[in-house]
Amino acid sequence: MMKILVAVKRVIDYNVQIRVKSDGSGVETENVKMSMNPPDENAVEEALRIKESGKAEEVIVLSIGNEKSQETIRTGLAMGADKGIFVKANDNCEPLSIAKIMKKIIEKEKPQIVLMGKQAIDDDCNQTGQMLSALVEWPQATFASKLEIKDSTLFVTREIDEGLEKIEINLPAVITCDLRLNEPRYASLPNIMKAKKKPIETLSAEDLEIDTSPRIKLIKVEEPSKRKKGIMVNNVSELVQKLKHEAKVI
Amino acid sequence: MVQIYKAPLKDMKFLIRDFINSESNKIYKNSNIEQNDLEMILDEAAKLCEEILLPINQSGDIEGCKLEHGIVSTPKGFKEAYKNFTENGWQGVSVNEKYGGQNLPYFLNMFLDEMISSSNMSFGLYPGLTSNAIEAIEKNASEDIKNLYLPKLASGEWSGTMNLTEPQCGTDLGLTKTMATPQKDGSYKLTGTKIFITCGEHDLSKNIIHLVLAKTPNAPKGIKGISLFIVPKIIPNSDGTLGENNSLECGSIEKKMGINASPTCVMHYNEATGWLIGDLNKGMKAMFIMMNGARLMVGVQGLGMAEIAYQSALHYAKERLQGRSLNGSKSLDKQADPILVHPEIRKNLLKIKTLTEGLRGLMAWTGLQVDIAKIEKDKFNKQNADDWVSLMTPIIKSFATDVGCEATNLAVQIYGGHGYIKDHGIEQLVRDARIAPIYEGTNGIQALDLVGRKMPMHTGRLLKSFFHEVKEYIEKNSFNYNLKDFMPLLIKSYTRLQQVTAFIAAEGLKDPDEAAGAAVDYLKMFALVSIGYVWTKYAEISFNKLNNDPEGFYKAKIESGKYYMTKLLPETGSLMSSILSGAKSYNKYNDEYFDLGFKI
Ligand SMILES: Cc1cc2nc3c(=O)[nH]c(=O)nc-3n(C[C@H](O)[C@H](O)[C@H](O)COP(=O)(O)OP(=O)(O)OC[C@H]3O[C@@H](n4cnc5c(N)ncnc54)[C@H](O)[C@@H]3O)c2cc1C
Numbered sequence: 001m002m003k004i005l006v007a008v009k010r011v012i013d014y015n016v017q018i019r020v021k022s023d024g025s026g027v028e029t030e031n032v033k034m035s036m037n038p039p040d041e042n043a044v045e046e047a048l049r050i051k052e053s054g055k056a057e058e059v060i061v062l063s064i065g066n067e068k069s070q071e072t073i074r075t076g077l078a079m080g081a082d083k084g085i086f087v088k089a090n091d092n093c094e095p096l097s098i099a100k101i102m103k104k105i106i107e108k109e110k111p112q113i114v115l116m117g118k119q120a121i122d123d124d125c126n127q128t129g130q131m132l133s134a135l136v137e138w139p140q141a142t143f144a145s146k147l148e149i150k151d152s153t154l155f156v157t158r159e160i161d162e163g164l165e166k167i168e169i170n171l172p173a174v175i176t177c178d179l180r181l182n183e184p185r186y187a188s189l190p191n192i193m194k195a196k197k198k199p200i201e202t203l204s205a206e207d208l209e210i211d212t213s214p215r216i217k218l219i220k221v222e223e224p225s226k227r228k229k230g231i232m233v234n235n236v237s238e239l240v241q242k243l244k245h246e247a248k249v250i
Numbered sequence: 251m252v253q254i255y256k257a258p259l260k261d262m263k264f265l266i267r268d269f270i271n272s273e274s275n276k277i278y279k280n281s282n283i284e285q286n287d288l289e290m291i292l293d294e295a296a297k298l299c300e301e302i303l304l305p306i307n308q309s310g311d312i313e314g315c316k317l318e319h320g321i322v323s324t325p326k327g328f329k330e331a332y333k334n335f336t337e338n339g340w341q342g343v344s345v346n347e348k349y350g351g352q353n354l355p356y357f358l359n360m361f362l363d364e365m366i367s368s369s370n371m372s373f374g375l376y377p378g379l380t381s382n383a384i385e386a387i388e389k390n391a392s393e394d395i396k397n398l399y400l401p402k403l404a405s406g407e408w409s410g411t412m413n414l415t416e417p418q419c420g421t422d423l424g425l426t427k428t429m430a431t432p433q434k435d436g437s438y439k440l441t442g443t444k445i446f447i448t449c450g451e452h453d454l455s456k457n458i459i460h461l462v463l464a465k466t467p468n469a470p471k472g473i474k475g476i477s478l479f480i481v482p483k484i485i486p487n488s489d490g491t492l493g494e495n496n497s498l499e500c501g502s503i504e505k506k507m508g509i510n511a512s513p514t515c516v517m518h519y520n521e522a523t524g525w526l527i528g529d530l531n532k533g534m535k536a537m538f539i540m541m542n543g544a545r546l547m548v549g550v551q552g553l554g555m556a557e558i559a560y561q562s563a564l565h566y567a568k569e570r571l572q573g574r575s576l577n578g579s580k581s582l583d584k585q586a587d588p589i590l591v592h593p594e595i596r597k598n599l600l601k602i603k604t605l606t607e608g609l610r611g612l613m614a615w616t617g618l619q620v621d622i623a624k625i626e627k628d629k630f631n632k633q634n635a636d637d638w639v640s641l642m643t644p645i646i647k648s649f650a651t652d653v654g655c656e657a658t659n660l661a662v663q664i665y666g667g668h669g670y671i672k673d674h675g676i677e678q679l680v681r682d683a684r685i686a687p688i689y690e691g692t693n694g695i696q697a698l699d700l701v702g703r704k705m706p707m708h709t710g711r712l713l714k715s716f717f718h719e720v721k722e723y724i725e726k727n728s729f730n731y732n733l734k735d736f737m738p739l740l741i742k743s744y745t746r747l748q749q750v751t752a753f754i755a756a757e758g759l760k761d762p763d764e765a766a767g768a769a770v771d772y773l774k775m776f777a778l779v780s781i782g783y784v785w786t787k788y789a790e791i792s793f794n795k796l797n798n799d800p801e802g803f804y805k806a807k808i809e810s811g812k813y814y815m816t817k818l819l820p821e822t823g824s825l826m827s828s829i830l831s832g833a834k835s836y837n838k839y840n841d842e843y844f845d846l847g848f849k850i
Contacts, residue, residue, distance in 0.1 A: 015256075031800055033259075074290065187294045189339035193352055196287060 001057040002171075004047040005111035006081065007102060008040040008063050010072040011122040024220045027122075036072050039117030041079075041184035042177040046147060047115050048080045049182065055149050058082050060109060064089050064101055070200060077195035078187035084200035085109075089212050095127035097205070097212040102128075103135045104208040111172070113154075118143050118176040129176035139169040145180040253675040254565040255304055255558045257296035257365045260803065261607060263289055265614045268791050270357065274618055277355050280625045288358055295340065295362050302331050303370035308675040310372055310511030311682075315452070317503045322451040322513045331373060332454040336406025341377050345384055349400035356543075357617030360550050364610070367554025371682045372511035374554075376409055378547060379449050383410025383461050385540040390478065390528035398486060399459060409455035412544075413444040413462040413481075413517060414537070421695055423463060423534065424472035428519065430464040430479055430526075439521040440464055440481055443501075448689075450515030451483075451500035457492060458483040460517070462524060463533050470531060478533035481524035498522040508681030541691075542643045546616065548690040549646035552654030553609050555683035559654075559661035560602040562676060566665055567595050595664055597817070602657040604814040607807075608781035609650050611788065616642045637715035641704050642780070644696035648770075649777035651686035651693060658683045697769035700776070701754060702762075713751065720744055720783050727786075732793040736786040739815040740779075743822040747779045750829050757832070767833025775825045782819045785811040 012018060013033040021028050036044075047059045061076030063069040064087040073084035087101055106114065119126035133140035145164070146157035149171075158165040159178045187195075205212045233239045243250045266274070266288055278284055306327035313325035324332075335341070344359045345351025366374040384403050387396060402408040419425035428442025440462060444450075451458065460481045469475030487493045497520045504514040528536035567590040571581070575591035589595050619635040619642075626632035658679040662669035669676040687693040704712050724744065728737050754772060758765030789811040792804035799805055 028800075031803075071286075071290075078290065078294070186298055186334070186338050188337070189291065189294075189343065189352055191339075192287070192291055192294060193282075196282070196284075 002055070002112035003058045003060065003109060004050060004056050004113045004115060005102075005106065005109060006040070006043045006047045006059060006061050006076065007098075007114070007116040007128070008044065008061050008072050008076050009037040009117070009120045009122075010034050010063060010065055010069045011037045011120055014038055014121060020221055020223050024222055026218070026221050034068065034071070036075050037117050037120045037122075039119065039177050039179055039181075041117075042179060042181045043115035043117055043175075044076050044079050044081060045182045045184040046144075046177060047113075048185070050113070050147075050149065051080075056113070060085060060111065062087070062102070062105055064093060064098055064205075066091050073200055074195050075187065077198045077200075078192040079185060080191055081198075083198055085203065086200050087203045087205060087208065089205040089210075092214060092218075093205075093212045094214055094216060095125050095131055096215070097210060098128050099131035099135055100210045101205060101208055101212075102132050104210065106136055113171065114138075114174045116174070116176050118178055129174050133174040136172075136174070138172050138174050140174045140176070141167060141169055142176045143178045144175050145178045147175065147181070252308060253304065253558060253679070254562040255300065255368050256561065257292070257299060257368075258557060258610075259292055259296055261610060262292055262361050262614075264803070264807075265611055268795070269611055269787070270614050270618045273622065274355075274357070277618070277621045277625065281353065281355075283354065288355075291354070291358065292361060295365055298335065298338070298340070299365040299369040302334055303366060303373050306331060306373070306511075307370040308678060310370065311508075311675075311678045312510075312672075314510040315503055315513040317451075317500065317513070320451070320499050321453065322500060322503060322515070323453050324513075325511050328373065328511065329454060331370075332376060332406070335377065339405075341380060341406035342404040344381075345400070345404040346388065349384075349388075349396070350404045355617070356620040357614050360546070360613055360617040363547055363550045364554045364557065367551040368558040370511075371551055371555065372509045374551070375509065375512040376449050376452070376454055377406065379412060380406065380408075380410040381547070382412055382540055382544045383459055385543055386412075386461055386478070386536060387480065387527065389539045390536040391480065395480060395525060395527065398488065398490060399480070399482075402457070402486075402490060403459060407455060408457040408459055408482075409449060409452075410459045410461065411447055411450050413447050413450075413460050415444060415446045417443065417445055421692065423476060426463055426465055426476055428462065428464040430462075430466050430477065430524065432466065436525075438464075438466075438479060438524045438526065440479060440498075440519045440524045441521055442519050444517040444519070446504070446689075447515045447517045448512060450513065450517045451503075452513055456484075457486065460498070461527065462519065463537070464524075466530065473534055475531055476533040477530050478527045478536045479524035480527050481519065481522050485523060496522045507684055508678065509685055542639060543620075545643050545647040545690050545696070546613070546620075548686050549609075549648075549650035550613060551686045552651035552683065553606060553613065555654035555679055555686070556602055556606045556609075556650075556657035559657040559676075559679050559683075560599065560606060562674070562679075563602070563661040563664040564590075564599055566668075566674075567599060570668075589664070598660045598664060600810065600813045601818065602653075602660055604785070604810050604818065605653045605657070605781070607788075607810065608784045608814060609646070609653060611784040612642070612780055613646060613650070615784070616646060634715050637708075637712045640707075641700075641712040641716055644691075644699040644704065645773055645777050645780065647690065648687070648693040648696035648773055651683075652774075654683040654686055655680070693773075694770060697773040698766060700773050701758070701765050701769040705751070705755065710755075716780070717748065720779075723783070723787075727790065730790065733786060733790060735812050736789050736815055739819055740782050740786045743775075743779045743782055743819050746822050746826045747775055750775060750826050753830060763837045764833045767837055768829045771825045771829050775822050775829075778819055778822050778825075782815060785814045 013035040016033050019028040050056045051059050059081040060083050061073050061081045062085045063073045070086050073086055077084055116129050141156035143159040144156050145159045148155040152171045154169050154173055156167050310325040316323050342351030343354050344356055347353050380403055387399055403410055430438040430440045432438055462479045462481050463476050464479055465475050483496055485493045485496050499518050501516040501518050568588050570589045571584055571586040572589050573586055575587050580587045580591050619638045623632055623635040662676050665676050668674055724741055727733055754765050754768050788807050792807040795804040
C-alpha cells in the first residue's frame with residue numbers, strides 16, 4: 001500500500017487585499033489572514049480521495065517555512081490527512097531550496113506519489129514541482145485536472161494552453177495540481193478536533209543540511225501602477241485603429 | 251448586487267483573545283480545547299457560511315417552501331447545504347461527546363450561530379430547533395430516550411421541533427388543549443392541533459422529532475397541568491432504525507412576512523404515539539431549563555441580522571455616489587461623492603456598528619458564564635455565573651432582536667429606494683429580522699420576566715451579579731486617565747439605572763401595573779448600560795494595545811466606544827424621565843377614549 005506526500009504552503013489568504021510594506025522590502029504579512037495555498041488544497045483533497053478509494057494508506061502533509069506553517073499543516077490534518085511534517089526554514093525559501101528539502105523528506109518517508117499545487121499564489125513561481133521531479137528523477141505531471149491510478153500507472157489530464165493533454169506516467173511520480181482537479185472539502189468539526197491529536201514531526205533545514213540562502217536578490221517591491229481610465233469607442237473601425245496605433249497589439 | 255457578508259472573524263477573535271480571556275482559561279483547562287482550536291473552528295465555519303449558506307439566502311426567500319400531499323419541500327440548495335452542514339459535524343458543536351457531539355464551549359456556539367443567522371437566518375432555524383430539542387431531551391428525558399434519540403439528533407440525521415403554540419394559546423401556555431391519554435404500555439396518545447411550528451415538516455432530515463406540550467386527562471388546570479412529550483414523525487425501533495409512521499401530519503404552512511425558507515407549520519396530532527419527558531405536570535419546568543439557551547440564541551439571531559445589515563449598508567455607502575460633502579468635495583474625479591460623506595449616513599452606520607460590537611461582547615461574556623456555571627466547583631462562583639445568565643437572558647433576547655430590526659431598517663434607509671426594491675436583498679433582512687422579537691417569548695414578555703421575576707428573585711440577588719460587578723469596576727477605574735471620556739458617562743448611566751431600579755421596585759409593590767408599564771423601557775435602559783460597560787472595557791483593553799496596532803483595530807475600538815458613550819448611552823436619560831413619570835397616563839386611560847376618533 002502506498003503513501004502520499006502532499007506539500008502545502010502558508011500564503012496570504014486569497015481574499016485579502018495585498019498591501020506593500022512602506023519600505024518596499026516586501027508585502028505586509030503582519031496581522032493579515034493567512035491560509036493554505038489554494039491549489040495545495042486541491043492536492044490534499046486528491047490525496048484524501050485516493051486514500052478513501054483504498055489505493056493508499058497514508059497521507060502526509062508537509063510544510064516548509066516559519067513556525068506558523070504548522071497551522072497550515074493542521075488545516076491539512078483537519079481535512080483528513082494522517083500526519084504532518086514541519087520543516088523549519090527561513091520565510092522566503094526559493095523553489096530550489098524547497099525542492100531539495102522535499103527530496104530529503106522523500107528519501108526518509110518513501111512515498112509513491114507527491115502531490116503539490118501547480119504554483120503558490122504569493123510568488124507564482126510554478127517551479128518547485130518540476131525541480132523536485134528532476135532532483136529525484138521521477139516522472140512529473142504538472143497542471144493536473146484529472147487523475148486516475150491503475151496499478152502503478154497514473155493517467156493524468158493536464159491543463160495546457162492548447163486545451164487538455166492526456167498522459168500516462170509511471171509511479172513514483174510528482175504531480176502538481178490545477179484548481180480544476182477537484183473541489184476541496186471543508187474540514188469537518190470532528191476532524192478539526194481529531195487533528196489536534198495527530199502527530200506533527202518537526203525538522204529544520206539545517207537538520208537536513210540544506211542551504212536555503214537565497215540565490216536571487218530582492219531589490220524592491222512596489223504596487224503595480226494604477227490602471228488608466230478606459231475610453232468608449234464609437235465604432236469597430238475606431239477600435240481597430242486604436243488597437244493598431246495606440247495599443248500596438250495587432 | 252446582493253447582500254454583503256464576511257464573518258466578523260477579527261472582532262470575534264478580539265473577544266476571545268482580549269475580552270473574555272481573563273476567565274475563559276478556566277474553560278480551556280477543563281476541556282481538551284485551546285484558544286487556537288477555537289479560531290480554526292471559527293475560520294472553517296465562516297467558509298461554510300459565506301460559501302454555502304449566504305448564496306442561497308435570497309433565492310430561498312424568493313422560492314420559499316411548498317406543501318404538497320403532506321410533504322414540505324425546501325427551496326433549491328437547502329438539501330445540499332444541510333447535508334454539508336450536518337456531515338461536517340456542525341449540529342453537534344455543544345452536544346455531549348457521549349452522544350457524538352464535541353461538547354465545545356457555549357460562547358463559541360454563539361459565535362457560530364451568529365454567522366449562520368447572518369448568512370441565512372431561515373436555514374439556521376432547522377439546526378437551531380434541533381439544538382433546542384436536544385437540550386430539552388438531554389436535561390429531562392430518561393436514559394433510554396436519550397440513548398435512542400440524541401445520537402441521531404446530534405448528527406442531524408433527524409431534526410427536532412418545539413410544539414407549544416395552539417390557536418387559542420400563544421403567550422399563555424396554560425390555555426393548552428392538546429390532550430395526552432396514557433396507554434397501558436406506558437406511552438401516551440396525543441390529540442390536538444399545534445400552530446406556527448417552525449420546521450414541523452420538511453425534506454432535509456430522515457425523521458422529525460416533535461417535543462409537544464399537552465395535558466393529561468386529570469391534570470390540574472392551567473400552567474400547572476402541562477406535561478412535555480416526545481412525539482416522533484416516524485416511530486424508531488429500539489435499535490434506532492425507522493419503524494412505522496406516527497399518526498400526525500402537517501396540515502398547512504403559513505404564508506408569512508419573512509424567514510420564508512423555513513416552513514411554519516400547522517401540525518395535527520391524531521392519537522399520535524408519544525412518551526413523557528420529565529415528570530408529569532412539570533412540562534413548564536422542563537421547558538424553562540432549555541429556555542435560557544433558546545432565548546439567548548434568538549438574541550444571537552438579532553445580532554446576526556444587524557451584522558449583515560451593517561456590512562451591506564457600509565459597502566453601499568462607499569459605492570453610491572450622490573451629492574457633495576458640505577465640507578468640500580471628497581472625490582473630485584467623480585460626478586458626486588460617495589454617500590458615506592454625509593453625516594446622517596455615518597451616524598447611522600456607527601449606530602449599527604457600535605450596537606452590534608457591544609452586544610457581541612455582552613453575549614460572549616454571558617455565553618462564557620453559561621460555561622463557567624457548568625464547570626465551576628465553588629458554590630458562590632457558580633451561583634454568580636448562573637445569576638448573571640438568568641438576568642441577562644431576557645435583556646439580550648429582547649434588546650438584540652430589537653437592534654436586529656432597527657439595524658435592518660436603517661440599512662434600507664441607507665440604500666434608499668434601492669433598499670426598498672427587492673433586487674439587493676435588503677428589504678428581505680427587515681422581513682427576516684422581524685420575527686425575532688416575537689417568538690421564543692415576545693419582547694414584551696421578556697421585559698416582564700426581567701421586572702416581574704428576575705428583579706425580585708432571591709431578594710434582588712440576580713441584580714447584584716450585575717450591579718456589584720460594575721460598581722467594582724467603576725471603583726477600580728474611576729481615576730484611569732485613559733478612560734476619561736468613558737467613566738463619567740458610564741457612572742452617570744449606571745446611577746440612573748440604580749435609581750430607576752429602586753423606583754420600579756417600590757412602585758411595583760404598590761401597583762404591579764406600574765412595574766409592568768415600565769418594563770420595556772427599563773429593559774432597554776439595562777441593555778444600554780450593560781453595553782456601555784462593555785464599551786468601557788473595550789476601551790480599557792485597547793489603550794493597552796496601541797503600541798502594536800498596525801491596522802488601527804484598537805484605535806478604532808476606542809473611537810467607536812466614544813461614539814457609543816456620547817451618542818447612544820444618553821438615551822438612558824430620556825428613558826429614566828419616562829419611567830419616573832409613572833404608568834398612569836396609559837394604565838388609567840379610559841378604555842372608551844381609544845376609539846373616539848373614528849367611532850360613529
Ligand atoms: C414564524 C413563527 C415561528 C414560530 N415558531 C414556533 C415554534 O416553533 N413553536 C411554537 O410553539 N411556537 C412558535 N411560534 C409561535 C410564537 O412563539 C408565538 O406567536 C408567540 O409566543 C406569541 O403568541 P401569539 O402569537 O399567540 O401572541 P399573543 O400571546 O396573543 O400575544 C399578543 C400580544 O400580547 C402581548 N401579551 C400577551 N400576553 C401578555 C401578558 N400576559 N402580558 C403582557 N403582554 C402580553 C404579547 O407580548 C403580544 O404583543 C412561531 C411564530 C411565528 C410567527
